[in-house]
Amino acid sequence: GHTYTTMVGILGRARRFDSINKLLEQMVKDGCQPNVVTYNRLIHCYGCANYLKEALNVFNEMQEVGCEPDRVTYCTLIDIHAKAGFIDVAMSMYKRMQVAGLSPDTFTYSVIINCLGKAGNLAAAHWLFCEMVEHGCVPNLVTYNIMIALQAKARNYEMALKLYHDMQNAGFQPDKVTYSIVMEALGHCGYLEEAESVFVEMQQKNWVPDEPVYGLLVDLWGKAGNVEKASEWYQAMLNAGLLPN
RNA sequence: CGCAUCAUGA
Numbered sequence: 001g002h003t004y005t006t007m008v009g010i011l012g013r014a015r016r017f018d019s020i021n022k023l024l025e026q027m028v029k030d031g032c033q034p035n036v037v038t039y040n041r042l043i044h045c046y047g048c049a050n051y052l053k054e055a056l057n058v059f060n061e062m063q064e065v066g067c068e069p070d071r072v073t074y075c076t077l078i079d080i081h082a083k084a085g086f087i088d089v090a091m092s093m094y095k096r097m098q099v100a101g102l103s104p105d106t107f108t109y110s111v112i113i114n115c116l117g118k119a120g121n122l123a124a125a126h127w128l129f130c131e132m133v134e135h136g137c138v139p140n141l142v143t144y145n146i147m148i149a150l151q152a153k154a155r156n157y158e159m160a161l162k163l164y165h166d167m168q169n170a171g172f173q174p175d176k177v178t179y180s181i182v183m184e185a186l187g188h189c190g191y192l193e194e195a196e197s198v199f200v201e202m203q204q205k206n207w208v209p210d211e212p213v214y215g216l217l218v219d220l221w222g223k224a225g226n227v228e229k230a231s232e233w234y235q236a237m238l239n240a241g242l243l244p245n
Numbered sequence: 246c247g248c249a250u251c252a253u254g255a
Contacts, residue, residue, distance in 0.1 A: 076250040212255040
């Protein structure tokens with residue numbers, strides 16, 4: 001049983017779907033019933049290959065043979081559908097798993113929140129953020145980063161900054177991504193000096209700025225019409241040994 | 246019980 005499940009994982013990574021199906025036949029012939037993990041791996045492999053319909057078929061099949069989908073099954077399905085842009089399917093899976101008495105983990109919540117936000121459904125994203133807390137699922141650094149980015153994109157800059165502070169109160173140190181999101185928000189507000197001071201703070205915290213961070217500053221100053229500042233940051237990037245994209 | 250899903254700035 002274990003060996004078969006392991007093989008399904010290996011073949012899945014190699015995208016050998018025909019071999020997988022043969023293996024499953026063999027497995028059943030040997031009297032080994034595929035278990036939840038076998039199915040979960042199968043669903044994940046189909047999802048990665050963008051065969052979402054097949055993934056859903058596996059989901060239905062496993063229930064027909066009396067194998068109850070678990071938390072990972074739902075998380076995987078939500079994950080692959082959200083990433084492929086099928087938020088409606090992801091959301092209905094979310095509802096289904098709640099009916100089954102399960103709730104997503106922090107990763108899965110983050111994926112859904114991010115996708116809802118990207119689709120412009122900020123209200124739903126925020127609602128889900130609240131719901132995950134109610135379910136006792138603790139937001140982590142990435143979850144906060146996502147929420148800050150969404151608020152910033154919706155131009156709710158004060159809300160973004162509030163979350164930025166909430167995050168620190170919750171005991172999370174901002175990382176490179178947080179700083180870059182905050183800098184972008186400040187820049188779009190026209191607070192370019194503030195954005196630069198965030199850059200300084202970031203370096204004080206020993207974060208090494210990467211190309212996107214420098215690129216952001218070049219872009220912000222450029223859009224503000226300050227060619228000197230933009231060139232300055234461009235030079236700083238080159239001095240840091242980074243190449244423009 | 247374990248194995249299996251791993252998200253954010255360009």
